[in-house]
Amino acid sequence: MAPAPATPPEILEKVDRFPISPGVYIMKDSSSRIIYIGKAVSLRSRVKSYFGSSSDSRIFHRFLVPRIHDVDCIVTESEAEALILENNLIKKHRPVYNIRLKDDKTYVSIKVTTAEEWPRVLVVRRYKRDGNLYFGPYASASSVREMLRVIKTVFPLRTCSNAFFKGRTRACIEHEIGRCTAPCIGLVTRERYQEDVNEVVLFLKGRNKELLKILNEKMNGAAQLRQYERATKFRDQIRAIQRVFESQKAEDWGLGDIDVFASAREGDVVVIQEVLVRDGRIVGSVSHTFKTSLEGEEIIASFMAQYYLVERYIPQEILCDIDFPERTLLAEWLREKRGVRVKIHVPERGNKAQLLNLARKNALSSFSVERTREEQIEGLLASLQSKLEMARPPRRIECFDISNFQGSLAVGAQVSFEDGRPVKDRYRKYRIQTVVGADDFRCLREVLSRRLRRGIEANDLPDLVLVDGGKGQLGIAVELLEELGLSERLPVAGIAKERRSKGTTERIFVPGRKDALPLPQEAPESLYLQRIRDEAHRFAISYHRDLRKKTTLRTGLEEIPGIGKKRRLALLDRFGTLKALRQASLADVTAVLGEELARVVLQKLRPPTSANSAAPEASPAELQTPPGPKKTGRN
Numbered sequence: 001m002a003p004a005p006a007t008p009p010e011i012l013e014k015v016d017r018f019p020i021s022p023g024v025y026i027m028k029d030s031s032s033r034i035i036y037i038g039k040a041v042s043l044r045s046r047v048k049s050y051f052g053s054s055s056d057s058r059i060f061h062r063f064l065v066p067r068i069h070d071v072d073c074i075v076t077e078s079e080a081e082a083l084i085l086e087n088n089l090i091k092k093h094r095p096v097y098n099i100r101l102k103d104d105k106t107y108v109s110i111k112v113t114t115a116e117e118w119p120r121v122l123v124v125r126r127y128k129r130d131g132n133l134y135f136g137p138y139a140s141a142s143s144v145r146e147m148l149r150v151i152k153t154v155f156p157l158r159t160c161s162n163a164f165f166k167g168r169t170r171a172c173i174e175h176e177i178g179r180c181t182a183p184c185i186g187l188v189t190r191e192r193y194q195e196d197v198n199e200v201v202l203f204l205k206g207r208n209k210e211l212l213k214i215l216n217e218k219m220n221g222a223a224q225l226r227q228y229e230r231a232t233k234f235r236d237q238i239r240a241i242q243r244v245f246e247s248q249k250a251e252d253w254g255l256g257d258i259d260v261f262a263s264a265r266e267g268d269v270v271v272i273q274e275v276l277v278r279d280g281r282i283v284g285s286v287s288h289t290f291k292t293s294l295e296g297e298e299i300i301a302s303f304m305a306q307y308y309l310v311e312r313y314i315p316q317e318i319l320c321d322i323d324f325p326e327r328t329l330l331a332e333w334l335r336e337k338r339g340v341r342v343k344i345h346v347p348e349r350g351n352k353a354q355l356l357n358l359a360r361k362n363a364l365s366s367f368s369v370e371r372t373r374e375e376q377i378e379g380l381l382a383s384l385q386s387k388l389e390m391a392r393p394p395r396r397i398e399c400f401d402i403s404n405f406q407g408s409l410a411v412g413a414q415v416s417f418e419d420g421r422p423v424k425d426r427y428r429k430y431r432i433q434t435v436v437g438a439d440d441f442r443c444l445r446e447v448l449s450r451r452l453r454r455g456i457e458a459n460d461l462p463d464l465v466l467v468d469g470g471k472g473q474l475g476i477a478v479e480l481l482e483e484l485g486l487s488e489r490l491p492v493a494g495i496a497k498e499r500r501s502k503g504t505t506e507r508i509f510v511p512g513r514k515d516a517l518p519l520p521q522e523a524p525e526s527l528y529l530q531r532i533r534d535e536a537h538r539f540a541i542s543y544h545r546d547l548r549k550k551t552t553l554r555t556g557l558e559e560i561p562g563i564g565k566k567r568r569l570a571l572l573d574r575f576g577t578l579k580a581l582r583q584a585s586l587a588d589v590t591a592v593l594g595e596e597l598a599r600v601v602l603q604k605l606r607p608p609t610s611a612n613s614a615a616p617e618a619s620p621a622e623l624q625t626p627p628g629p630k631k632t633g634r635n
Contacts, residue, residue, distance in 0.1 A: 007051045007065075007068075008069070011051070011068065011069075011070065011071055012051060014070075014071060015044065015047045015048055015051070015071060016044070018043045018044040018047060018073050019043055019044065019073075019075055020042045020043070020044050020045065021042065021043060021075055021076075022039075022040065022041055022042075022043070022075070022076050022077070022078055022079045022081070022082045023039070023040060023043045023073050023074050023075040023076045023082055024037060024038070024039050024040075024073065024074045024076065024082050024085050024086045024089060025037070025038055025039075025040060025043055025046065025047050025071060025072070025073045026071065026072045026073065026074070026089070027064070027068050027070075027071050027095075028068070028069060028070040028071070028072070029067045029068070029069055030067075030069045031459055032070065032459065033459045034093045034095050035064070035067055035068070035095050035096050035097055036064055036068075036095050036096075036097040036098060037086055037089050037090050037093065037095050037098055038086065039079070039082040039083060039085070039086040040082070041079055043073045043075070047071055047073070050064075050065055050068070051065070063097070063293060064097050079329055080329060080332065080333050080336075083305055083326065083329060083330070083333060084305075084309070084333070086305070087302070087305045087306045087309050088309070090302070090306065091306065091309070097292075097293075097294070098292075098294075098302065099270075099290045099292050099294060099299055099302050099303060100290075100306070101288065101303060101306040101307060107125070107136065107137035107138055107284065107286075108123050108124070108125060108136065108137060108138055108141060108144050109123070109124055109125070109127060109134050109135060109136035109137045109138065109313065110122070110123060110124075110134070110135040110136055110138075110144065110147065110148070110204060111123070111124045111132055111133070111134050111135075112132060112133040112134075112135070112197065112200060112201060112204070113132050114131070114132050114133050114197070115130060115131035115132050116132075116162070117190075118158055118165070118183045118184075118190075118193060119157065119197050120157060120158055120159060120160075121148065121151050121157060121159075121200060123144060123148065126311050126312075127311060127312055127313040128311070129339070133201060134313060135204040135205070135278065136276075136278065136283060136284075136313070137276065137283075137284065137312070137313060138283050138284050143283075147203075147204070150203070150240055151200055151203065152179060153179070153240060154236075154237045154240050155196050155199060155200045155203070155237075156178065156179055156180050156181045156196060157180070157193075157196055157197065157200065158174075158180050158181075158183060158184070159174065159179075159180070160172070160174075160184070162573065163572055163573050163576045164576060165184050166184075166573075166574070166575075166576055167575060167576020167577055167580050168184035168185055168576075169185070170185060171184070171185055171187065172184075175187070181193060181196070199211060199214065199215075202214075205279050212238060215234050215237055215238050216234075216238065218234045219231050219234035219235055219238065222234060255277060255280045255317075255351060255352070255355070256277075256279065256280065256315070256316060256317070257277065257278050257279065257313075257315035257316060257317070258277040258315055258316075258317045258318070258319060258352070258355070259274070259275075259276060259277075259315050259317075259318045259319070260274070260275040260276075260277065260318075260319045260320075260355055260356055260359045261273070261274055261275075261300065261303070261304065261318070261319070261320045261321070261359070262275075262320070262321040262356055262357075262359035262360040262362070262363045263296065263299070263300065263321060263322065263360075263363055264360070264363040264364045264366070264367040265296065265367075266367065266371070268291050268292060268293050269289065269290075269291055269367070269370070269371065269374060270289070270290045270291075270292060270296075270299055271287050271288070271289050271290075271363050271366050271367040271370055272287070272288045272290070272299070272300070272303055272363065273285065273286075273287050273288075273359045273360070273362045273363035273366055274286045274287070274288065274307075274359075275355070275358070275359040275362065277315075277355065285359075285362055287362070287363065287366035287367075287370065288303070289366075289370045289374075290303075296322050297322060297323070297324040297325065298324070300320055300322045300324055301324040301325070301326045301327075301330070304318070304320070304330060304344075305326075305330060308330075308334060308337070314334050314337060314338040314342060315342075316338075316340070316341070316342060316343065317342070317343045317344075317345075318331075318334075318342065318343070318344045318345075319344075319345065319346070319347055319352055319355065319356050319359075320344065320345075320346060320356075321346060321356055321359070321360055322346070323346050327344050327345075330344060331343065331344045373420075377419055377420040378393075380420070380524055380525065380528060381393035381394060381395060381419075381420075383524070383525055384525045384528065384529075387517060387519060387525055388464070388491060388493060388510055388517075389510070390463075390464070390491045391491075392463065393463070394462075394463040394464035394491070395418060395419055395463050396416060396417070396418045396423075396462045396463050396464075397416070397417045397462060397463065397464045397465075397466055397529075397532055398414055398415070398416045398417075398426075398451070398462040398464070398465055398466065399414070399415050399416075399417075399465075399466040399467070399468065399532045399533055399535070399536040400412060400413070400414050400444065400447055400448060400451070400465070400466070400467050400468065400536065401413050401467075401468040401533070401536040401537050401539070401540040402432075402440045402443045402444050402447070402468075402540065403537075403540040403541055403543070403544040404432075404438055404440075404443070404544070409544060409547050409548060410432040410435060410438070410443050411429065411430060411431060411432060411540060411543050411544050411547065412429075412430035412432060412443060412444070412446070412447030412540065413427075413428070413429060413430070413536055413539040413540035413543055414426075414427060414428040414429075414430070414447070414451060414536070415427050415532065415535045415536045415539050416462065417532050417535075420528070422535060427539060428451070429539075429543045430446075430447045430450065431547075432446060432447075433446065434446050440469070440473070441472060441473065441476050444467060444469070444473055444476050444477070445476050445479075445480055448465070448467075448476075448477055448480050449480055449484075452480070452481075452484055452486065452490075453484070456484065456486075461486070461489070461490055462490075463491070464490075464491050464492070464493065465477060465481075465490060465491070465492040465493075466492075466493055466494070466495060466529060466532060466533065466536075467492070467493075467494045467495075468494075468495065468496070468533050468536055468537060469494050469495075469496050470494055470496035470507065470509055471494070471509055473494050473496075474492065474493070474494035474509050474510075474511065477492045477494070478492060478511050491510075492510075492511065493508060493509065493510050493529070494508070494509040494510075495507070495508050495509075495529050495530065495533045496509070505521055506521035506526055506530055508526060508529060557571065557601070560600060560601055560604050561600070562597050562600065563597075563601065567592075567593060567597075570592050570593075571589075571592055571593070571601075574588075574591075574592050575588075578605065581601075581605060582602075582605045582606055584602075586598055586599065586602060589601060589602060
């Protein structure tokens, strides 16, 4: 196999030394930036195929191979390990020629804590094999809110935390308004409470006929016993549940739990439609869009591996519209994660084929919408490039903001937008380390310096740096870029509010101009930058509030030697409040901490009678949170 003329000989020599074993290969460009990551059963054979005279005919090869200046490899024990490593590295390095599932967060699910003595209903984002029941995931947050509203109104299960539950000596307000049967103080038997839990499970499974039959029997039985108030309660439950199922109108496909993936493509734009079926009903449908020249088989294989790489619910069956070589390997890996067999296949007839066809129709519909959006964002970025006089469109914009409260707890925040969308895994928080007092300029310089120096080392810089502020903040950024040798490579702009008698006006500043750009604040370009700035401001304020809560929500246990976070949480979980802990016996505290430490804690928490009578008894939840942070140094 003759080498391609453009292939540097040192690469071929290096590849010849690759092992004939499974692993991951990493291709880099002339700047040592990773541009492609792949896996192989035989590293040497697979990588050699890129540089042979009859090299791989995939479309993206004509773009990839000329840019390869170096290749590295990581050997793994098995092909399954290579699959996991490949997608972890793709997520970390974001190679330009791989697809990357940008929004790989899990959707909301509903969890019934059947492993607890008195179960609750919770909203969670992570599926765990912990003995509890999970329903979902649901792509629609509104549908989850509606189900929780009905559950809380109709089924009187407890909603309190375990710590709150254990510390109760009398019923709370939820019991008073009829939304909890107060198991915390023994007002309901475990058998009666379990009936409510079973009915919630039927409701979440969509088994409306069975649930309504049970409630009708209870209503008629109460009416026969002339317990009319109780019968009225069951009647109201029946009506509420009927309204929910009428509004859902979900089609029952007569299937179990299935994930369905179908695709639509035009040129280098690909949409993969994800349809989730739970207990035979469609509970969610979401589209994922990629720009790539990879072939369909490689796209679906990489997508599915990244999709299930995070901790999420794995159904017993997965349908896809494109077969791919790694299908068996992926099914085996999912079987190990789930604990039972997982089937991945392309159905050709029956309900499953109809379901796949439905997903394909949704993919085509999503593709049409996404194509329109792509055209709009391309036009917006091109216009922004022209307005800011940039060399290329600002596909990735990073915005920086500073927040402090009267000079204390100064923090910085960085948000990132790519092609019009926020990229949450690129958000960063910064604790200011070198500045004392309220000096936003020096704080901004520290944050920018830390981000840009790291970006230079990793060859990971945005297309545009946006700072929240006017000419002063912009000047700080320009000065730092010159010091780092980035002034010619990295554009920068500032956005600030100008306060006037009739409100505020947004102004955008760029280097080399005395005045703000003549850009109306209602213009799409300005609105886009405002959106990014507002998100940075929100993220900074949120981080600052979190820090202030940590420094002000004190339990009184932090200063006791030997009491760290774990022991503090164990005490609060056992006793619920500081008042209950102070009143606890030495034996009860010893059961949590041991006798020696228990004596120290009780001595610290039980001051002399005179001081104790003057001090208010408060639980951590009752401690007051101070007002939120304010901005300083704004233009």
